[in-house]
Amino acid sequence: MDTTQWIVLGIGLAILVVGIVFIVMGVLAKRRLSVMADTRTVGAGEAGHIADPSGTVKVEVFGVAETPEPLIAPVSGKQCVYFRHQVEELRVEYDRDTQGNRQRRESWHTITDEKRHAPFVVRDSTGAVQVNPDKAKFVAQQTVDNAYGAPGYEPSRAQSGIGGVVGEVLGSALGADRTAGVRSSEWIIPVGQQTYVIGNAEQTQAGPVLRKGEGHFIISFKSEEELTKKYRLAYILWVAFGVALGAGGITAAIIAATVMGKG
Known part of the structure; x- marks a missing residue:
C-alpha cells in the first residue's frame, strides 16, 4: 500500500468520525425537542405552587425577566x-x-x-417565580456583532493613520508579528423582555425556584415556538450532513482497503 492509499484511508476514516460527531449533535438537538414537547407549560405563579422539595418537577414558563440588581452589558450598556x-x-x-x-x-x-449571570424572576399574569441560572444553557440575543474595539482593550484599530502605515511597512520589512486590532461580540438575556425558561421547580427555604435538575435547563430570549424551529432545523441539518459524511468516509475507506488488498 503506497502513501496515497494510506492518505485516502486516513481521510476516509477522519470524515467518518466527523460524520458520527454530526449525527450525535443531531441526536442531542432531537432530545431537546422531545424534552420541550413533553414538558408542561405553566404560569409563573403556578410553577411556585407545584414546586416540591426534591426538585423533580420539570416545567417551562414564559414571562418577563426582572431583577432588582441587573447586570450591565459591557459593550451595549x-x-x-x-x-x-x-x-x-x-x-x-x-x-x-x-x-x-x-x-x-x-x-x-x-x-x-x-460570561456572567444574575438571579432573576420570571413574571406573568399569574405571578412570579425565582430562577437560579447556575449551569443553564443560555440562548441569548446578539447585541453586538464583531464591532471594532473593546472596552478597556484598545491596542489600535488596525493601527490606522500614519502610525498604521509605518507599522505595516516596518512589520513587513522586519518580519515582526503584531496585533492589528480588536473586535467585540456581545450576547444578552435582557431585563424587561419575554424570557423562556425550562427547568426543575424546587421548593426551598427562600421560596420556589427554577433551577438545574436532571436533564435540560434552558434560559432563552426566544419563545418555545422559536426554539422548536431552531432545534428541528439543527436536527435535520446535523443528521443529513452526518449521514452524507459518514457514507463518504466509509466509501473512501473501502476503496483504499480494496486497493490495498489487491496490492
Whole structure:
C-alpha cells in the first residue's frame, strides 16, 4: 500500500468520525425537542405552587425577566440577567515559505470570553417565580456583532493613520508579528423582555425556584415556538450532513482497503 492509499484511508476514516460527531449533535438537538414537547407549560405563579422539595418537577414558563440588581452589558450598556462578551484580536504574522519568500498571514484569536449571570424572576399574569441560572444553557440575543474595539482593550484599530502605515511597512520589512486590532461580540438575556425558561421547580427555604435538575435547563430570549424551529432545523441539518459524511468516509475507506488488498 503506497502513501496515497494510506492518505485516502486516513481521510476516509477522519470524515467518518466527523460524520458520527454530526449525527450525535443531531441526536442531542432531537432530545431537546422531545424534552420541550413533553414538558408542561405553566404560569409563573403556578410553577411556585407545584414546586416540591426534591426538585423533580420539570416545567417551562414564559414571562418577563426582572431583577432588582441587573447586570450591565459591557459593550451595549443594556441591563440584563446574563451576558457573554467575547473579544478577539487580529494577529498579523510574517514567515517565509520553502523558497524563502516572505508571507503575511492574518488570523483572529479569542483573548477573552466572559460570561456572567444574575438571579432573576420570571413574571406573568399569574405571578412570579425565582430562577437560579447556575449551569443553564443560555440562548441569548446578539447585541453586538464583531464591532471594532473593546472596552478597556484598545491596542489600535488596525493601527490606522500614519502610525498604521509605518507599522505595516516596518512589520513587513522586519518580519515582526503584531496585533492589528480588536473586535467585540456581545450576547444578552435582557431585563424587561419575554424570557423562556425550562427547568426543575424546587421548593426551598427562600421560596420556589427554577433551577438545574436532571436533564435540560434552558434560559432563552426566544419563545418555545422559536426554539422548536431552531432545534428541528439543527436536527435535520446535523443528521443529513452526518449521514452524507459518514457514507463518504466509509466509501473512501473501502476503496483504499480494496486497493490495498489487491496490492
